[in-house]
Amino acid sequence: MKSDPLKKLLDAIDKVKALRNDVAHNEPTPDLMNDARCRMRTATLWSQTDTFLSQPIVQAVLKVLGEQHPESLCTDLMADVRSRLVDVSLAQRREVR
Numbered sequence: 001m002k003s004d005p006l007k008k009l010l011d012a013i014d015k016v017k018a019l020r021n022d023v024a025h026n027e028p029t030p031d032l033m034n035d036a037r038c039r040m041r042t043a044t045l046w047s048q049t050d051t052f053l054s055q056p057i058v059q060a061v062l063k064v065l066g067e068q069h070p071e072s073l074c075t076d077l078m079a080d081v082r083s084r085l086v087d088v089s090l091a092q093r094r095e096v097r
Contacts (some may be wrong), residue, residue, distance in 0.1 A: 003061075003064050005057070005061045005063070006064060008060070009058065009060075012043040012045050013043075013045070016036075016040055016045065019039060022036060023036070037050070044056075044057050045058070053073050053074040054071070054074065059071060
């Protein structure tokens with residue numbers, strides 16, 4: 001792989017590939033989820049505040065892919081979802097009247 005950020009992300013993902021089977025084939029118990037969280041943090045894929053998009057390794061890849069402000073993606077997404085939910089809620093209230 002020619003891109004250093006992509007290579008680093010691939011290496012980090014390789015460290016946690018087995019988690020896919022845990023998620024797909026096991027009940028998500030608190031212990032299992034805590035173990036997954038610890039392993040994702042060790043691989044630098046998960047932050048101490050339980051986010052993915054805020055991680056430098058992820059932001060570096062997003063920049064390579066053309067995203068100019070990866071640090072605001074999560075906040076922007078949440079704001080957009082909230083806005084759409086409010087719009088739907090207001091539309092439903094209008095229909096009830």
